[in-house]
Amino acid sequence: MSGCPVAHGYDPLDPAVVADPYPTFNRLRDEGPAFYLPDLDHYIITRYDDIEQVLLDRETWSASNASSPLNPVCAEAQAILKAGYHRVPTLNNSDPPRHGPMRKAVLTTMSPRRLNALEPHLREYAANLVRGFLDEPVIDLVDRLAFPFPGYAAFSLLGFPEKDTERLKDWSAKRVLLTYGRLGDAEQVEIAEIIVAFWKYCEDHVAARRAERADDLTSDLLDYADKRPEQVNDFDIVNMVYSMALAGHETTCNTIGNGMRALLSNRQQWKALVDEPSLIPNAVEEILRYDGPVLNHRRVAKVDTVVGGVEIPAGGKVMMCFASAAHDPAHFEDPETFEVSRENAELHLAFGKGPHFCLGAALGRLEVRIVLDLLTTLAPQMELLPDQEFVYSPNALFRGMQAMLVAPGGLT
Amino acid sequence: MSPDATVDEERFEAAQRVIKVTALRGTPVEGDSCANCYYYLEPGEPFAFCWHDKFQMLVGAEWWCQHWEMAEA
Numbered sequence: 001m002s003g004c005p006v007a008h009g010y011d012p013l014d015p016a017v018v019a020d021p022y023p024t025f026n027r028l029r030d031e032g033p034a035f036y037l038p039d040l041d042h043y044i045i046t047r048y049d050d051i052e053q054v055l056l057d058r059e060t061w062s063a064s065n066a067s068s069p070l071n072p073v074c075a076e077a078q079a080i081l082k083a084g085y086h087r088v089p090t091l092n093n094s095d096p097p098r099h100g101p102m103r104k105a106v107l108t109t110m111s112p113r114r115l116n117a118l119e120p121h122l123r124e125y126a127a128n129l130v131r132g133f134l135d136e137p138v139i140d141l142v143d144r145l146a147f148p149f150p151g152y153a154a155f156s157l158l159g160f161p162e163k164d165t166e167r168l169k170d171w172s173a174k175r176v177l178l179t180y181g182r183l184g185d186a187e188q189v190e191i192a193e194i195i196v197a198f199w200k201y202c203e204d205h206v207a208a209r210r211a212e213r214a215d216d217l218t219s220d221l222l223d224y225a226d227k228r229p230e231q232v233n234d235f236d237i238v239n240m241v242y243s244m245a246l247a248g249h250e251t252t253c254n255t256i257g258n259g260m261r262a263l264l265s266n267r268q269q270w271k272a273l274v275d276e277p278s279l280i281p282n283a284v285e286e287i288l289r290y291d292g293p294v295l296n297h298r299r300v301a302k303v304d305t306v307v308g309g310v311e312i313p314a315g316g317k318v319m320m321c322f323a324s325a326a327h328d329p330a331h332f333e334d335p336e337t338f339e340v341s342r343e344n345a346e347l348h349l350a351f352g353k354g355p356h357f358c359l360g361a362a363l364g365r366l367e368v369r370i371v372l373d374l375l376t377t378l379a380p381q382m383e384l385l386p387d388q389e390f391v392y393s394p395n396a397l398f399r400g401m402q403a404m405l406v407a408p409g410g411l412t
Numbered sequence: 413m414s415p416d417a418t419v420d421e422e423r424f425e426a427a428q429r430v431i432k433v434t435a436l437r438g439t440p441v442e443g444d445s446c447a448n449c450y451y452y453l454e455p456g457e458p459f460a461f462c463w464h465d466k467f468q469m470l471v472g473a474e475w476w477c478q479h480w481e482m483a484e485a
Binding site: 056096097099100104107108111112344346347353354355357 | 429432433435441442443444450478479480481482
């Protein structure tokens with residue numbers, strides 16, 4: 001690759017990098033703005049300004065690879081997917097002219113002002129979860145709150161029955177691994193079958209709502225499609241539901257987990273929130289900056305271009321390292337410090353930027369705010385169990401813990 | 413620097429921050445613009461107040477930002 005340095009020895013799926021990617025990102029960012037990763041055939045972009053430029057420039061960059069498998073999928077798994085999985089570019093991985101109508105359809109059903117009506121229900125559900133573990137000496141906060149709360153929010157918003165939540169969450173976690181992890185053939189085949197089942201589940205759900213509407217987002221999307229059949233059809237809605245079924249909760253689950261780890265590991269910051277709840281909205285932004293839920297996001301060059309002085313040819317696939325941008329000292333003073341009152345925390349790129357800005361940003365922020373409101377009020381003495389090992393999902397995109405043990409009433 | 417210039421500089425920095433946080437642009441995106449956004453207070457006018465909580469400032473009908481929402485929804 002002429003014109004572009006190669007990142008020898010960097011593997012985003014290396015267990016040590018998955019466990020703590022920030023030292024590696026800091027090193028790469030110090031060494032240069034872009035590197036080629038031969039094993040993954042991607043360029044990684046490390047600096048805030050360059051990533052922002054890519055996100056905003058749709059003439060040069062396509063989002064078409066945003067959900068494509070990072071590693072090759074074996075022939076048997078491909079055959080399974082080809083037979084039963086018919087997803088087409090819809091939201092995060094679509095470009096104009098398809099992107100606009102899809103985005104508008106979701107915006108009409110998920111706008112921040114519409115979400116305001118949801119807040120009391122979400123707050124009540126989360127409060128019940130928190131009250132359910134307050135008297136227990138030790139709990140897994142991911143299992144008891146960080147996972148079920150966003151799952152409830154996303155799945156109930158879409159209209160999925162609550163009885164399916166566990167199964168859908170399991171399917172979602174496996175979807176992530178096929179797209180952004182590195183699996184053996186047997187696991188790929190197993191997950192390909194799950195993806196087909198998930199797709200069929202979404203098809204059936206949309207068909208059921210087509211037959212009989214309910215008070216949920218899927219029904220709202222169908223109503224929207226009825227008014228604008230030239231823009232959106234039922235197949236598009238299956239694609240949207242399938243996309244949102246993952247995007248709607250995985251990232252928020254991770255944000256809650258990562259955020260609570262950061263807060264409880266920095267006791268002064270936790271105490272600051274307990275003493276001054278008005279800091280919570282900014283604390284949400286700082287959590288998204290300091291240890292956000294999305295490590296990398298992808299684009300592909302439509303034309304020959306240059307990023308940070310490095311040449312990238314047409315067809316070149318890039319990983320924009322959001323986590324590196326969030327720790328770029330050119331934009332964030334003392335970036336390795338977690339500071340809930342950081343003045344410019346909201347400049348993070350955790351939700352992307354520009355025309356693909358995350359449609360669920362308002363919902364995600366609301367859910368994390370509700371969790372912090374509740375825990376600082378009902379469990380101000382909460383502490384992390386010492387000496388526990390934090391295990392993160394082995395993938396190159398999402399950063400989320402599989403478990404986090406805490407003492408809700410504090411360690412005795 | 414005069415007191416007035418200080419005020420101007422503060423306003424400039426505040427405006428720059430709004431532009432950065434919201435990806436505010438001076439041109440429409442995919443046919444969407446402030447003119448057909450829910451938060452544009454006076455549709456039909458070339459300039460109007462945007463009452464989105466990230467803005468609350470004067471914007472142009474042909475502008476766009478990432479918080480755009482459909483007016484008729």
